[in-house]
Amino acid sequence: MSVSASWYLTLAAVLFTIGAIGLLVRRNVLVMFMCVELMLNAANLTFVTFARRLNDIAGQTAVFFVLVVAAAEVVVGLGIIVSIYRRRPGATADDVHGMKG
Amino acid sequence: MTYVLAATIPDAITFVIAAAVCVLGALGVVLARNPVHSALMLVMTLFGVAVLFVEEDAQFLAAVQVIVYAGAIVVLFLFVIMLLGVDQKEAIQRDPLPAQRPVAICVGILGLVEVLLLARGRWPSGARSVSGAIGSPGDNVGLIGRSIFTTYLLAFEVTSALLVVAVVGAVVLARRPRRVLGENGAPTGALVEPDDEIDGPEVAGLDDADAGTVDTGAAGSEPGDSERGGGGPGGGGPVDDLADSEVTGP
Numbered sequence: 001m002s003v004s005a006s007w008y009l010t011l012a013a014v015l016f017t018i019g020a021i022g023l024l025v026r027r028n029v030l031v032m033f034m035c036v037e038l039m040l041n042a043a044n045l046t047f048v049t050f051a052r053r054l055n056d057i058a059g060q061t062a063v064f065f066v067l068v069v070a071a072a073e074v075v076v077g078l079g080i081i082v083s084i085y086r087r088r089p090g091a092t093a094d095d096v097h098g099m100k101g
Numbered sequence: 102m103t104y105v106l107a108a109t110i111p112d113a114i115t116f117v118i119a120a121a122v123c124v125l126g127a128l129g130v131v132l133a134r135n136p137v138h139s140a141l142m143l144v145m146t147l148f149g150v151a152v153l154f155v156e157e158d159a160q161f162l163a164a165v166q167v168i169v170y171a172g173a174i175v176v177l178f179l180f181v182i183m184l185l186g187v188d189q190k191e192a193i194q195r196d197p198l199p200a201q202r203p204v205a206i207c208v209g210i211l212g213l214v215e216v217l218l219l220a221r222g223r224w225p226s227g228a229r230s231v232s233g234a235i236g237s238p239g240d241n242v243g244l245i246g247r248s249i250f251t252t253y254l255l256a257f258e259v260t261s262a263l264l265v266v267a268v269v270g271a272v273v274l275a276r277r278p279r280r281v282l283g284e285n286g287a288p289t290g291a292l293v294e295p296d297d298e299i300d301g302p303e304v305a306g307l308d309d310a311d312a313g314t315v316d317t318g319a320a321g322s323e324p325g326d327s328e329r330g331g332g333g334p335g336g337g338g339p340v341d342d343l344a345d346s347e348v349t350g351p
Contacts, residue, residue: 002156003108003116010217011120011153015127015146017213022131024205030136030182034143037174038127041150044162052157057233060159060241061248067162067169068260072267074174078181079274085185 008049016042027092029081033074040070115156123149140178147171158235161242 019038026032044063051059084096106113122145129142147170154163233248235241249257 002112003106006220007106007116007120008153008157009220011123013213013216013220015123017209018124018127018131020212021206021209022127024209025202026131028136030178031130031133031139034130034139034178037143037170038130038146041147041170044166045150045153048154048157048159048162051159051235055234055236057235057244057248058252060162060235060245061253063159063162064165064245064249065253065256065260067165069263071169071174072263074177075267075271076274078177079271082181082185083274 005049005053009046012042012045012049015039015045027094029084029093029096032093033077033081037070037074040066112156115152119149119152119156121149122146123153136182137179140175140182143178144171144175147175159241161245 016039019035019042022035022038023032026035044066047059047063047066049059051057051063088095106116108116126142126144126146126149130139130146133139133142147166151163151166151171154160154166233244235244237244239247
């Protein structure tokens with residue numbers, strides 16, 4: 001008998017919180033991006049946990065699609081980061097305010 | 102005591118170790134000063150999550166997690182970090198929102214507590230989907246494949262379109278618009294791309310290293326400024342030299 005689903009969901013919530021806090025606290029664009037990956041992984045863990053809990057393969061299929069979207073997101077995001085760093089070296093997230101966001 | 106965490110001893114030990122690895126890696130991602138260390142800590146978290154996937158009968162996803170995430174995405178992160186030579190310490194001299202960090206930590210912890218309190222009731226709700234049970238005959242890969250290629254076939258096709266768009270976007274973003282030469286090798290002014298005037302002050306900003314990173318691009322592009330305005334035409338100088346050298350090169 002494996003560990004009950006509540007522990008997995010608690011761990012996923014903790015991971016998501018750490019990722020969200022890191023996204024809000026850090027200024028380095030690359031580290032902020034890694035925190036987004038942490039949050040995606042927490043969501044994946046939740047999907048897999050519910051797939052086992054509900055005995056339904058659709059949760060694992062959703063994780064598959066999340067992986068694909070995460071890969072595409074990383075490619076485009078890192079392209080944007082590279083182009084930003086090419087324009088102005090040493091930029092942090094607060095320096096990129098060209099659109100007055 | 103046979104049952105810890107409502108599970109047998111090996112399962113409980115595996116879960117506790119993998120969870121500790123995950124949480125420590127996540128904290129390392131957030132707290133590490135060096136972005137390279139953050140990326141390596143991210144690998145640690147991803148391996149922990151992969152172990153938990155195996156523990157939850159998702160063997161295919163565990164393999165994909167290690168291959169795609171730890172093998173491709175983190176390597177891409179490390180490539181970008183090494184290529185850019187990112188500054189190791191964060192420039193927080195100019196903090197526009199000084200109260201953001203404590204507020205962010207408080208809001209995050211409040212959100213976590215709220216989720217954990219709300220989750221004291223029954224977790225799963227809603228109707229079952231029709232894509233098959235995990236315990237049905239066949240291995241994990243076969244089940245996921247059958248689910249993807251039957252129930253979620255449209256989403257799978259859209260995924261391919263998404264990947265194509267991502268590849269095209271990456272190529273467009275990473276392309277260097279520095280082609281100012283004509284067909285016969287002569288520099289033609291008409292072919293200078295409009296973002297070349299953004300590239301010019303960037304070269305000037307690279308030359309004087311202690312000029313700071315803030316607003317060199319905006320100040321350099323203003324023709325009226327006398328001191329920094331030298332960056333505008335002066336910044337155009339290295340580009341033109343580059344173009345001339347490219348003419349004499351081939």
